[in-house]
Amino acid sequence: MLEIFGTNVMSSSHRNNHWNGHAFTNFHGSEREGLAVVDRRGMIKAGLAGMAGLSLPGLLRARDHAKRNGKSVGGNKSVILLWMCGGPSHIDTLDPKPDQPDNNRGPFDTIPTTHAGIRICEHLPKYAKLTDKLTIIRSVDCRGSSHQPNQVMQTGNLAAAPRVNREGRLYPAIGSIVSKLRGPNHPDLPANVVLNMNDRSHFAWGGWLGKEYDPLVGDNAGKLFDLTKGLSVDRLDNRKKLSDKLEAVRRNLDQGGDMSALDEFGQKAYDLLTGQKARTAFDLTNEPKKIIERYGDHSWAQKALLARRLVEAGVSFVTIDLSNHRASGTWDTHGDKFPPYGGIESGLKPLLPVFDHVFTTLVTDLDERGLLDEVLVIAMGEFGRTPQMGTQGSPDGRNHWPQIASMTLAGGGFRHGQVIGASS
Numbered sequence: 001m002l003e004i005f006g007t008n009v010m011s012s013s014h015r016n017n018h019w020n021g022h023a024f025t026n027f028h029g030s031e032r033e034g035l036a037v038v039d040r041r042g043m044i045k046a047g048l049a050g051m052a053g054l055s056l057p058g059l060l061r062a063r064d065h066a067k068r069n070g071k072s073v074g075g076n077k078s079v080i081l082l083w084m085c086g087g088p089s090h091i092d093t094l095d096p097k098p099d100q101p102d103n104n105r106g107p108f109d110t111i112p113t114t115h116a117g118i119r120i121c122e123h124l125p126k127y128a129k130l131t132d133k134l135t136i137i138r139s140v141d142c143r144g145s146s147h148q149p150n151q152v153m154q155t156g157n158l159a160a161a162p163r164v165n166r167e168g169r170l171y172p173a174i175g176s177i178v179s180k181l182r183g184p185n186h187p188d189l190p191a192n193v194v195l196n197m198n199d200r201s202h203f204a205w206g207g208w209l210g211k212e213y214d215p216l217v218g219d220n221a222g223k224l225f226d227l228t229k230g231l232s233v234d235r236l237d238n239r240k241k242l243s244d245k246l247e248a249v250r251r252n253l254d255q256g257g258d259m260s261a262l263d264e265f266g267q268k269a270y271d272l273l274t275g276q277k278a279r280t281a282f283d284l285t286n287e288p289k290k291i292i293e294r295y296g297d298h299s300w301a302q303k304a305l306l307a308r309r310l311v312e313a314g315v316s317f318v319t320i321d322l323s324n325h326r327a328s329g330t331w332d333t334h335g336d337k338f339p340p341y342g343g344i345e346s347g348l349k350p351l352l353p354v355f356d357h358v359f360t361t362l363v364t365d366l367d368e369r370g371l372l373d374e375v376l377v378i379a380m381g382e383f384g385r386t387p388q389m390g391t392q393g394s395p396d397g398r399n400h401w402p403q404i405a406s407m408t409l410a411g412g413g414f415r416h417g418q419v420i421g422a423s424s
Contacts, residue, residue, distance in 0.1 A: 011073035032169065042391045060075035076185040076374055077412070079178075080203035081319040082304075082359065084381035086147070086330030086396070089398050090406035092344050093121050093352070095138045095423055104387050118419055119141055123352035126360040132417045133363060133372070135409040139421020142383040142402040147201075147328045153412070175317035178206055179206075179213050186314025190216040193310055194319045195303040199326040199405030203319060214321070221282040225243050281313035298354055299324075304362045322355065331381055335394020343396030344389065355379075363410045381405065 014044075091097055092106045096119060097369035099105075114130040120128055120136075175192035184191040192215040194203045197290065206213035280286055281316075284306060296299040300322055307318040323330040325340055330351065335343040342348075359379055366372040384405035385398035392399055404423045 017298075041311075046216070073183060075122065076314070077204060077372040078315065078375045079175075079317045080304075080311060080362070080414075081175075081317070081374060082362075082377070082379040083202065083321050083323075084331045084355075084379065085198075085321055085323040086332030086341065087329075087381045087383045087385060087400060088331040089159045089344065089348060089385040090138070090401075090423070091385065091398070091405065092348055094136050094406040094408065096121060098389075099143065100387075103389050106389060108349075113236075115417070115419060117369065118371065119350065122260045123349060124356045126356045127288050130360050130363060131366065134413065135416045136419045137407045137409070137421055138404075139422055140384075140405040140407050141381070144407050147382060148333070170208040172209040173205055173215070173317060174204075175215050176206040176209050176213040178213075180209050182316060184314050185220070190278075191279060192384055193218040193307075193315050194321070195219060195306060195321070196299060196321045198323050200327075202323060202329060204323045214421070215317075218282065218310070220320075234403075248409045277313065279329065281309050281315070284309070291365070294365070296357065298358065300354060300358045301361065303356050305365075308362060308371075309366055312369070312371060322358075329381075331353045333385070333397050334392055334399060335390075335397025337394040338392070338397065342387055343394060344398065345396055346393055347397075359408070366411060372411040373413045376408040376414070378407065380407035 005034045008289075083226045089106070091104070096108070097105045098110050098119070107123040111122045111125060111128050112119055113128040114252065115131055118131070118136075173192075175194075179191040182191065192213075192244065194215040195218050197203060197217055197219055203215065205211075205215070207395055223420070282291065284302065287305065292305065300320070303320045307320055310318050328341075330341060331348070332338075332341045333343055333347040334341065336346055359377075363377055368373050383402040385402055386401045387396065389398055391397060
């Protein structure tokens with residue numbers, strides 16, 4: 001996936017120990033935000049977070065590191081990852097088995113696509129009409145069946161699972177790798193943003209790259225940039241001045257000279273918070289009414305529109321959690337005996353029209369704006385689901401199936417209109 005950025009993701013310091021791909025990690029929330037102030041180093045890390053609630057200096061520092069290390073950043077390439085947390089059933093979506101027995105094929109009929117002979121679930125009609133711009137991959141080997149760290153199959157290594165390896169959480173997210181080695185497409189924006197955070201375990205984090213490469217949680221960005229509600233620019237400026245004074249104290253305390261400082265990266269983070277570029281990108285009210293109406297009111301649709309605005313403005317990597325629940329995620333359709341997710345009929349069926357609309361609206365919008373070749377859109381989950389229904393004592397659901405899954409790619413400058421792989 002990182003090839004879209006023209007980036008070499010191998011880190012020499014971790015090549016032998018931690019690096020075999022990329023990962024989603026699972027740090028404690030206060031650690032990830034740099035707010036566990038247990039020593040002098042923690043104190044300085046909490047400085048800007050206390051001022052703005054975000055660890056922006058590290059995000060900006062990543063871009064600088066990439067430049068100083070001589071990394072090529074290529075063109076203004078971006079990725080939008082639609083994360084279908086919980087593991088969507090490939091059989092009941094993109095890889096149906098209409099000739100199999102009832103207990104295998106599931107309750108849905110199939111419909112034709114623009115690919116001759118290729119059929120998909122009947123509840124994805126808009127998707128079916130857009131397949132000339134898509135690549136369906138039906139042979140994704142996920143290897144791991146655990147939701148946590150949510151994504152063994154995105155780490156490139158089974159060792160990234162904390163359940164079997166305590167250091168599994170150290171594997172960095174692909175967006176964090178992009179943040180470190182490439183940075184954003186515009187200096188006034190973060191490189192890596194996550195949206196619709198229902199549970200921190202649904203998202204990727206910085207791992208051994210460091211908490212400074214954790215993604216910016218964009219859900220509260222609108223409130224952050226709305227300085228007219230309780231925090232004026234003057235008040236933020238006063239906080240910055242106070243932070244500068246505290247920094248002078250910290251420097252005096254730093255006898256060893258090894259404390260991080262609110263240096264140029266802190267200043268850049270402050271500039272981002274008060275700058276117009278980021279504020280405009282995160283503000284959906286700047287979008288024409290007809291576009292807002294086109295996407296619709298669903299929270300997934302609103303996040304998809306925001307993601308389009310962010311990559312258009314200069315963010316390199318955006319991940320959206322297509323989930324309505326915490327824990328394992330909305331797509332974890334074990335059956336009606338396992339609320340709140342339900343089974344194929346009660347749980348999956350209501351999700352498909354929403355996904356159909358959100359995904360196709362995003363891809364079409366990017367295409368009409370001339371952005372699709374520059375933005376790779378990925379829709380996937382952490383694994384597929386069992387060929388047989390009726391697992392775990394619930395006749396209307398499917399269990400985890402890491403042996404095979406399906407995913408979709410759009411844009412990114414790749415050749416599309418094809419189906420790759422097959423399953424029995």
